[in-house]
Amino acid sequence: MDENKLTLRTENRDDQTIVFVGGEFDLEVASRIRSALEPLIEMTDRRLTLNLQDLKYIDSTGIGILISVVKARHSRNAPFDVEQIPSHIRKLFEMTGISPFLKSDSPL
Known part of the structure; x- marks a missing residue:
């Protein structure tokens, strides 16, 4: 696996944890992303935001992981949203029908 294919950076601000996701979010990096997000999903006292x-790219595996995070956070009554979605990714979210389930600072 090319470690440079995906970048993940976590930043804590007040009652919010922001995970900055860059590069390619696909099957090849799925386990790495799951490992990074699992402990954050359990932090129900903090808003979890993906920036x-x-x-650059997301495939069906990446979308599946996003949906699982939405479900997990919802079942825990914990806030989750995304921000600064690139237009080509936003279009994909609209086409796949997940837009209504993602809170965002930009129109989906």
Whole structure:
């Protein structure tokens, strides 16, 4: 696996954890992303936000992981949203029908 294919950076601000996701979010990096997000999903006292500003590509595996995070956070009554979604990724979210389930700072 090419470690440079995906970048993940976590930043804590007040009651929010922001995960900056860059590069390619696909099957090849799925286990790495799951491992990074699992402990954060359990932090129900903090808002979890994914910043996708530097995301270049996402496949069905990546979308599946997003949906599982949405479900997990919802079942725990914990806030989750995404921000700074690139337009080509936003179009894919619209086409796949997941847009209504993602809170975002930009129109989906």
